[in-house]
Amino acid sequence: MKFNKIFRKTTIITACAALVFAGCTNLDEDVIDEVLGNESSDAAAALAAAYDRLGDRTFTDNGGMIAMQEYSSDIALLPTRGSDWGDGGKWRDMHEYTWSPDNAVVTDNWNLLTNGITRSLLAIRAIEGSTHPDKIIFLAEAKVLLAFYTYTTLDLYGQAPYRDPVSSNSPLVILKADTAIDDLIKNVEAEIPNLAALGTQKTHNGRFTKEGAYALLAQMYLNRAVYKDRYNASSSFNFTEPAVDGNGTDMDKVIYYSNLVINSGKFSLASNYFDSFSIDNKGGKELIFAITQKIDKIRDGDNDLAYMSCERNQRVSPGNRGTNGSCITPEFYASWDNNHDDPRFHRYYQYNDGTWFMNDATTTSVPANDFVPGTTSPWFHFNRGIQAGQQYGPKLVTGSAAFEMVNGRIKVSPLVCEKSTTTPMDFTPALNFSNPAQSVFAQNEINRGARCFKFEFDPGDGKNNGSSKVDIPLFRLGGIYTMRAEAYLRKGETGLALADINMLRTSRTREGLFGNVAGTPITAIDMDILYKEIGFEMYWEMWRRPQMVRFGKLDLPLPGSAKPATPAFRRIFPIPQQTLDVTKGFSQNFGYVN
């Protein structure tokens, strides 16, 4: 038999050995549950991802720009409230100016903003390589988005990363605020011809258009002097330096670009100031560039700007609640003294049967005929604006998920704090920290601090508190007026400045309870008045910290709060330690020790 020969000992040994040492696989990883790749040629998807970063936490989340620009300012803070909001001190740091290079808020926002830069660069690369019919405006938008992320990064951190998007392995370039600001301005100016005018080419105010770019340029020019001389000991920044193109000064450019927006005829000031921050603010007439938010269960909008300041027992529906976090400072509250009739300070809500929710003992019930959309949950509307004093609202029936009712109407009762049921929900404007240097409340003090209900609380599906359809304004006509007013005043054109401020004051009207009366003008203006007026218009909109720097207020203590006098190096945040660890080229900002 032939097999006889095949199966000689040596053959067996050889065959076995050969089999033993023969491989089965080339070890290429077989990835079957996702599509892999490095590059995108999908221009729209690349641009969408770059826009996504704005609304994906950066400008919408409690830990995002509101924490960086507002909780670190003289308008707001997020104190520790009993057992809540300690969180390793990361919120207190923002208010007490004790942040270090490993503060989580500082680190997270650096990562968010630089990711915005990364996504913009990837979008530029993808769009340039594409044949998309909207290639020209897409590319312009991606470049302006890049400038916007970079500008914001430089504003907060003084440095920003950049890499030539055309080549994938071009070297990392580290931009410094003082020099990069001019390039950013030039880059944005260069793209204006390529951008769509708002409303053309299927654009909307959720995208960068010519008008959005004008607003951004006004803002960049307004802050250019600070970028160039951040640590100026007396905060005497040179605002009237010649502009980048040598044509007029920075302030002239602010006025020029503000005019382009104001005179475009596309925007007008809303008579109900709070309309710009309401659930139905899509396409709002003040909104130049806003983050479009929807509740679509895919990339739901974020409700934090409304949710954070609302107490846990303040319920817009039986299934919703607030979270008793941030509040406004006593200093900011006091700045409204003698101005409580300003339509921007507060607005009562009127129910559809005419009932006004007075948020006091005089309103004992409201009608129960308004429901959270798509549900049978009654929808309770709180008043808007700044809330102080004892709060009223619906209560849950004990042991049930239903509002207490009276005669078929939602019963309105005085409220207590949810986590300290013996503490009345009295939002005292004064904070009175037991240790004046620490923004820490004991459990029985968690009511303190006036609250900001500027943004409308979206009840979502009546069960979650996290999502919202409110578009988040990044550039709003009101803000353009404040910038132009500031530019006029810095140029000494007091009358024009006063006119812009009074435009803001008198275009807004109060609610029907007060006969829809317009706001009252002021008669004089100076830098301090202007600073206050900017606060009235722009509070809670993540513009405050740069305003404080421009007006020389940032280093000053806030005696009623816990912010101490701070050195100039705190005008910007440190580069996060984890970035220094893994990226060569960055050096820590002046004054910060690693």
Added chain:
Amino acid sequence: MNFKITNSKLKNLCFLVPALLSLQAGYSRKTVVEPPTTNFKPENSALTNSFFSAAAQQQQTVKGKVLDENGMPLPGAAIMEEGTTNSVVTDIDGNFEISVAKGKSLSIIYVGYKTQTIVVSGSNISVKLLPDASELKEVMVIGYGKQAKKDVTGAVTQLNEEQFRQGMNTSADQLLQGKVAGVRVVQTSGEPGAGVNVTIRGVGSIRSGSTPLFVVDGVPLSNDDVSPGGSNVGFGASSAKNPLNFLNTSDIESISVLKDASAAAIYGARGSNGVVIVTTKKGRTGKASFTADSYLGFSTLGHKLDLLSSNEYRKAIKDPAFDHGGNTDWQDVIFRTAVTKNNALSFAKQTTTGNYYVSLSQMDQEGIIHQSNFKRTTARINAAESFLDDERLKIKVNLTASETKDNGVPTSDDGGSNGQLIIHTLMANPTRNVFNADGTYTNFNMNAHYNPAYLLSIYEDETRTTRILSNMETSFRIVKGLEYRLNLGIDRSMAERNTTIYPNLTDLTPAGKYVQNNLESKNSLIEHYLTYNFTSEKHKLEVLGGFSYQKFERSGSSFSVDNISNKGQGVDPRNNPGASGVQSGVAGFAQINELQSYFGRANYSFDGKYLLTASVRADGSTRFGINNKYGYFPSFAAGWNIAEENFLKGASFVNSLKLRGSWGQTGNQEVQNKLTKASYSITGADGYYLYDDLNLVKGIYQPRTANPDLKWEVVTQYNVGLDFSLFNDRLYGTVDYFNKSTTDAILNIPAPVLSPAPDVYVNMGGKIINKGLEFMVGGKIIDNQDFSWSMDVNGATLNNKIEDLPVSQILSGTISGPGQSGVTANIYKSGYSAGSFYLLKNIGFDEKGAPIYQDKDGNGLIDDRDKYIIESAIPTFSYGINTNLRYKNFDLALSFIGQTGGYLLNNTGLNALNINNLASDRNVTSDYYHSGANPANAPKISTLYLEKSDFIRLNTARIGYNFKPDNVKWLQGITFYVTGSNLFTITNYSGFDPLINSPKPNNGNQSIGIDYSSYPTARTFIFGTTLKF
């Protein structure tokens, strides 16, 4: 036929081997003819000269019977007349007949038993042999084979069944607790079937992934979970159960722990955390045996926390509103005396050519929290048979199938600020009632204030896992000494987890939610290798070389349904998920990874004195980047049997004395799949409403960037050891010193700026060094027929240090609780031990009761810069003490375990028992209440919650009574036993249990030494009977 091997379709060829073998099997009888070998060789052949003195007078026929220690007949025992070649072998019933003169001596010899010599006096002899426990003769299971203990050069510890941890064990890893120096077995939770952390020789990784490789009957298991984790339906997501739960622990014959690189390097890229080899039972010599073991167990809460009683609470509170008029001990409400029923039966036999072992078992274990339950049913068949001439071909099959059913309770580790069941139980105000007057549950109806009994009533979580592990080992002797072995294995599991929270009155998912998670995994193995043995008078050589291919397939899916119908109304969502509610999410994954390896080993011994071992494994893994597909893991070891040297030959008190030294490298490849591949997808979540129709345009999402350089972690380990056995094996022990250094540790660190992905896995440049001294000393203090007493003590020191970390620090150990988001307790930093604590130092309370922290930098501010690094999350010394007493039919076994030098961060205390609770309608511990803290203090992590984890525990105690009724012939014996587990613990630790390690990783980096009491440990008594016939 053409067997020429080509490059194409090599994979197919691998599977041709069985076919080839079967062809060969039918053929070999003719081609290879070997002379029959003798089954019996006298051990002592120095008696050849007695040939001449053999006297043939007065011969008579002597009949006899040889029995084992249990009185069972021993077939195949040799009876040999001393000084002659006159010998016989016992038959199947242990009987023999020999012709021998009166007054002559007969030696009765049986492998594994002590040789007995008797002087012939009558014509009927009955001999009972006692097992030979001699250390020297012990055979150790090592990687890809077995070795006589005296030839072992690596640091290997083997436990046999009688040495296992006693009591109620649900998984194989628990059997090791307190038994092996340097092996730390820590529960992650007291829940039945919960995960167990096994660490051998310290923490060698920063990422999660310090679990040793488990090999069951030659099949390396994947360390991945086989059942899905629980979804967060309002109490946080919960961990998957222990993947080793599928093995019936009473099927296990021995467990070998390979600790040093010399022993583990044969497992290459999976050996760096040590290797645990589990060997299941087979039929033993003798008559067929039948064993039935049955026990009933009762478990209670091991240590109840001392909280304020309702009366104490009334005195403590300042606000009368917090007195709700009731009187409830919430721990008594939630915890119960749990009953466990366990039944296992098996039968087995060894025949002349093969053996089999068959078993069935069922364990039904209640957890000490109402509703929690673990139920397991297993079956096993192990069979072996030999074929062809002189057992040339041997085939062995191991097959086990099991189903486990876990009923969980909401006790996850990441309950967040809402907490979970245990936290709510501890915090619940003792002046509240469980029920309202109308019999409904009180629901405290405030956020983070829930009636824990109500929480239990609205939650259901059931996991069913089916797992089948099977392998077939074939060995074929090609020529004498040269064998070809083939091992084919498959490990398949399927699991479904159903988690439901019914519509409820809390604000945790008030509309209810149902989630189903499915997980499937398949691990297939093909291994073939050649072994060659050569023995001459002075030289002994064993060489092994082979190939292994293993493929791991894992897939899973999940979906959820919101707004389900109320509990008890309509159809249970488990039975028809579509019956009510709104579908709210579907997800899935499917992944494959492969390992392809070549390995070889040579063991050489000269004259039984000088031992050398060298091994190498080349491991290729799909998990690593194209630039680093194969890793090479060499090891070398040498041993010196000093007792064999002439200068000690005369020293009769030395039975064995061996000095060992080894060096080697092993790897760790336990990282996620796909890390080296860039990921790119287009998702709605990263999209935007680009056009004026405001429809969502999907955006690009890039969670990973390519890393073609990623490779395994390397552990380089030195080991020096000494084994000794003295005074007739009455005193024995082992001492080992090891130095284990991890390089190229895989870290998940933030990506450099402008990377599309936020973080990246890299091999770091630094080192993690573990070193320590391990010892085991045992003694047979008394050893005679009626009374024996033995004791052994094992212990290990551990010194862990991180050097040259490429980032300034890595924070881990996520703290749970209100106001604790983003708060961590562990730090990995150069110059400090892995997982050191990083905390503010509490130095007391001021006059207002506010905590005072050490102002480290003296700037008057307390901030992050005032944090101290406190080392020793890992205890520096762990030990076990085991003692066995036997008096006639009684036996008593005690096992103590303990540790010193470590700390635990009591997160339970921080979260649940902060004094702040007194200001918010909740309860607090008595100790904390009396500490002087102000009830208004916000919970803040500091050394106030850091406690020493030192303890000594009577881990298990067993009393047994064995008897054999003389009048019941068929019965071999009955044992009645009582075993207690976790009987008492001496500790200052204030939490439930100082031996706990809650999994609190941060970004995939493991936590160490955090106690977030997911489920407290039980104290258990079991009452059992073992019947053998």
